Every structure is written in C-alpha cells, then in structure tokens.
Amino acid sequence: MSERPESYEAAVERLEEIIDRLDSGQAGLRETLDLCKEGKELVNYCAAELDEVGEGLKELRLDDLAAKLEASPGVN
Amino acid sequence: MSLPGPFAVGAYARKLQEEMRKRARVQLIGEVTGVGRSKVQAYFELRDGDGAVPCAIWLNDLEKAGLTDGALRDGAEVVIAGGPDYYPGGGQASPSFCFRATEVRLAGEGDLIARLEALRKQLRSEGLFELQKQLRRPRLPKTIGVVTAETGAARRDLLAGLERRGWAGNLIWAFAPVQDRRAAPAIAMAIQDLAARPEVEAIVVTRGGGSLADLWAFCDETLCRTVAMLRVPVVSAVGHERDSTLIDDVAAVACSTPTHAAEAAVPLDCLAARESLERCSLALRRAGEGAIGTRSRHLGALARGPARALQRERGKLNQKIREIRAASERGVAERAASQRRIGTVVLERARRRAAGADLEKRREALRQATVTLRAHEPERTLERGYALVEGEAGEPVTSAVAAAAAPGVKLRFADGRVQARTEGDVERET
Numbered sequence: 001m002s003e004r005p006e007s008y009e010a011a012v013e014r015l016e017e018i019i020d021r022l023d024s025g026q027a028g029l030r031e032t033l034d035l036c037k038e039g040k041e042l043v044n045y046c047a048a049e050l051d052e053v054g055e056g057l058k059e060l061r062l063d064d065l066a067a068k069l070e071a072s073p074g075v076n
Numbered sequence: 077m078s079l080p081g082p083f084a085v086g087a088y089a090r091k092l093q094e095e096m097r098k099r100a101r102v103q104l105i106g107e108v109t110g111v112g113r114s115k116v117q118a119y120f121e122l123r124d125g126d127g128a129v130p131c132a133i134w135l136n137d138l139e140k141a142g143l144t145d146g147a148l149r150d151g152a153e154v155v156i157a158g159g160p161d162y163y164p165g166g167g168q169a170s171p172s173f174c175f176r177a178t179e180v181r182l183a184g185e186g187d188l189i190a191r192l193e194a195l196r197k198q199l200r201s202e203g204l205f206e207l208q209k210q211l212r213r214p215r216l217p218k219t220i221g222v223v224t225a226e227t228g229a230a231r232r233d234l235l236a237g238l239e240r241r242g243w244a245g246n247l248i249w250a251f252a253p254v255q256d257r258r259a260a261p262a263i264a265m266a267i268q269d270l271a272a273r274p275e276v277e278a279i280v281v282t283r284g285g286g287s288l289a290d291l292w293a294f295c296d297e298t299l300c301r302t303v304a305m306l307r308v309p310v311v312s313a314v315g316h317e318r319d320s321t322l323i324d325d326v327a328a329v330a331c332s333t334p335t336h337a338a339e340a341a342v343p344l345d346c347l348a349a350r351e352s353l354e355r356c357s358l359a360l361r362r363a364g365e366g367a368i369g370t371r372s373r374h375l376g377a378l379a380r381g382p383a384r385a386l387q388r389e390r391g392k393l394n395q396k397i398r399e400i401r402a403a404s405e406r407g408v409a410e411r412a413a414s415q416r417r418i419g420t421v422v423l424e425r426a427r428r429r430a431a432g433a434d435l436e437k438r439r440e441a442l443r444q445a446t447v448t449l450r451a452h453e454p455e456r457t458l459e460r461g462y463a464l465v466e467g468e469a470g471e472p473v474t475s476a477v478a479a480a481a482a483p484g485v486k487l488r489f490a491d492g493r494v495q496a497r498t499e500g501d502v503e504r505e506t
Contacts, residue, residue: 039360054346063251
C-alpha cells in the first residue's frame with residue numbers, strides 16, 4: 001500500500017479484510033508478507049489518526065476564529 | 077379615469093373600517109414580537125416564518141384573558157381570536173390597520189403540535205428529511221462544531237459524552253440563544269458559519285429539555301431548511317427523549333441527550349479502537365512471524381528430507397547388499413557343494429566310463445598276453461618235444477659252457493625231469 005487511506009473507516013475496513021484473509025490461512029508466503037506490510041502501514045495510519053484525537057481536547061470559539069479571520073491580512 | 081368617484085376620503089375610510097369588521101372572526105397562532113402598550117391597548121406583531129400581522133388588544137380584554145404579568149412578551153407563542161379592523165384616523169391621528177384581538181392565550185401543546193405536524197408534512201413532502209441522512213458521517217472526526225447555549229447542562233453533558241468516547245480532538249463552540257424568537261436565526265447562522273469551515277466534520281446542535289414552546293426555535297422552518305441543505309452532517313439533541321422537534325427530523329442523526337449526541341458525532345469508541353488496533357497489530361505480527369516460522373520449519377524439514385531419504389535409501393541398499401552377500405555366499409556354497417556333487421558324479425561317471433573302457437582293453441590285452449604268454453610258456457615248447465636244461469638248483473642252463481661246467485644237470489621234459497651228466501668238451505657251433 002503506497003497510497004494514504006481515504007479515511008479512518010476505509011483503513012479499518014481494509015485492515016479487517018487483511019486480518020480475515022490472514023486468518024483464513026489461504027494466503028501464500030508472498031501474499032502474507034505483503035498483507036502484513038500493508039496491514040502494518042494501516043495500523044500506523046489508524047494509530048496516528050487516533051493520536052490526533054487523543055492528545056487533549058482543544059476548545060475553540062467560533063467568534064474568536066471569525067475575529068482572527070477578519071484580522072488576518074489578505075482577507076477581505 | 078372611468079372609475080367611480082371621487083369620494084371623500086374620510087367617508088371611504090369609515091366604509092373601509094365597516095367592511096373590515098364584517099370579515100369573519102378567526103383564531104391566529106404565531107410568535108409575539110414588538111410588544112408595546114398605550115393607555116388603552118397593547119399592540120404587537122404576530123408572526124411566523126411566512127409573514128406577520130399587526131395586532132392590538134384592548135387592555136380590558138387582555139385582563140379578561142387572565143394572562144400572568146409579562147406572559148405577553150416577545151417570543152411567546154400565542155393564540156389570538158378576533159378579526160381585522162381599520163382605524164380611519166382623524167384630523168390629526170394617523171390611520172392604521174390591525175387585527176383586533178378580543179381574546180388571547182398562550183399557545184398550548186396541542187396548538188404547537190398541530191403547527192409542527194403541518195410543517196413536518198410539508199418538509200417531508202419536499203424530501204428534506206432524507207438529505208442529511210445520505211451524508212457520509214466520519215467515524216473519527218477531528219474537529220466538531222457545537223451549537224448550544226453558553227451556559228447550561230447540555231455543554232457539560234456533551235463534554236462528558238466525548239470523554240466517554242475517549243475523544244479529545246478539536247471542538248469549536250458556537251454559542252447561541254436557544255429559546256425565544258432570536259434563537260432560530262442565530263442557530264441557523266451559527267450552523268452555517270461552522271459548516272463553512274473546512275475542518276469541521278460534524279456539527280452538534282443541542283439544548284436541554286423544556287416544553288414544546290421552549291423548544292419551538294428548533295421547529296423553525298427556516299432553520300430546519302438550512303440544516304437539511306447543509307453538506308456537513310448535523311447531530312441534533314434537543315430536549316429529552318419524549319420531545320420531538322423538527323430539527324430532529326431533518327438532521328442526519330437525532331439523539332435524546334447531549335451525551336448521546338457526542339457518541340453519534342464520534343461513532344468510533346476511541347478507547348475500544350485503540351485496544352482493537354493493538355490486537356490487529358499483534359495479529360499481523362503473529363501472522364508475519366508465523367508465516368515465516370512455519371515455512372522455515374517446513375523448508376528445514378524439506379531440506380532435511382533428501383538427506384533422510386538418501387539415508388533411508390542407503391540403509392535399504394546396505395540391507396540389500398547384506399542380503400545379496402548372504403545370499404551370494406549361501407549360493408556360492410550351495411553351488412560349490414552342488415558342483416562338488418556334480419563333479420563327483422561326473423568324475424565318478426567319467427571314472428566309471430574311463431574305467432570301463434580300460435578294463436575292456438586290459439581284458440583284451442590280458443587275453444592277448446595270456447595267449448602270447450601261453451605261446452611262450454616252456455611247457456608249450458616242451459609239449460612240442462623240446463627239453464629244458466636246468467642246474468642243480470633248478471636254474472636254466474642256457475649255454476653249452478655252463479652245461480659243461482655244471483657237475484650235474486637235469487633235463488626237463490613236458491612230463492618230468494631226468495638227471496643227466498655232461499661229458500666231453502664243448503663243441504662249438506660253426
């Protein structure tokens with residue numbers, strides 16, 4: 001897998017497919033190693049996604065964001 | 077100008093008032109705005125999403141209505157009864173039109189439910205309930221917009237729900253009034269502003285419970301149409317489980333509490349997902365290592381296979397060799413014994429054969445010899461008339477000299493011997 005997954009759910013769905021395939025015991029060595037590699041990348045992707053929503057709640061106010069937007073240069 | 081008239085305007089104005097007052101008396105329902113009072117009457121506008129009518133009620137009629145102080149206020153949903161009226165004005169006073177209410181009461185649940193159902197039917201018929209439900213809801217949004225009151229339990233409950241999910245991403249609060257006539261437009265604007273931010277993946281609209289009148293802003297037609305057309309999924313949690321507002325119908329998901337709204341906005345249980353990911357990671361590692369381990373053991377077994385097979389074959393071969401050798405030795409011995417036996421038999425036969433022929437020859441020879449011998453026997457010669465001279469001791473005397481020298485000789489004939497004596501010298505044969 002060289003492309004970034006479309007979304008977390010797409011990654012998880014693919015990951016489940018991979019695990020099912022591996023569990024079936026029907027994959028050959030090359031396929032198994034390829035699936036493991038792809039699965040590991042998906043796990044890393046998912047872990048990174050989870051980390052993004054696991055490092056502490058950040059609360060913002062829409063009013064503040066709108067004020068910043070208006071104050072920023074180059075914005076009409 | 078072919079029209080009738082001209083008439084005096086004052087007369088026309090009174091005629092207009094007369095005509096207005098003939099109109100049927102009806103009840104109207106709507107939200108009160110712009111309440112004001114004079115010495116004799118209260119005036120306000122009654123409006124909803126589609127329009128408004130200026131209204132007035134004499135203070136004595138208002139008192140008869142029995143409303144509590146301040147009940148006729150901006151944002152109140154009321155039902156009024158009356159009919160159109162026209163004040164023609166006067167020399168100084170301005171004319172005006174109004175709906176002259178003679179009765180007023182706060183709108184009851186039944187009134188509101190009837191209005192709500194009519195609106196619901198209309199929006200459903202336009203397919204507006206389905207649009208939000210067709211949107212993809214990300215299982216793990218990183219930024220969520222929330223429209224709610226700045227103070228109140230809803231905010232706290234929502235945070236608790238997110239914490240329970242193990243979610244700690246970005247929350248953008250858009251605070252808005254959630255009850256009165258300002259609420260619906262403010263909420264609609266907040267939702268639109270949140271949806272305009274590209275990072276916002278889901279929007280939660282929430283407030284605590286209340287009467288249907290309290291929640292009426294969330295049944296606002298304009299607000300609900302705004303939500304229906306939004307491209308960002310909206311999760312509504314307005315009021316409690318038994319409350320059903322119109323925004324619940326048009327939203328992607330309707331929840332009974334802010335806590336549930338948090339879970340709907342973040343469908344993924346992040347805590348469980350982290351554990352599940354750990355399991356996946358472990359399963360992958362095992363699968364990878366297992367695949368290599370199993371195959372390397374298999375390969376090892378395969379690699380040892382030929383050697384084992386060779387060893388096995390070698391063992392068989394050695395066994396064969398031993399058997400062959402044993403058989404060979406046994407065979408040689410047997411053959412040797414057999415050959416010995418055969419040889420013996422052959423030799424015996426040969427010997428017998430050879431012996432048989434020789435014997436015959438010998439017999440023949442013997443016969444010949446016997447014949448020859450017999451021919452040479454002195455007896456045969458004697459029988460033919462010859463005599464043999466023997467010495468005293470019986471030895472043959474074969475010469476004349478010996479006979480002359482011998483003191484005595486015997487003459488042997490075929491039938492016996494006689495003593496004889498030699499005389500004289502030897503007479504030599506010439």
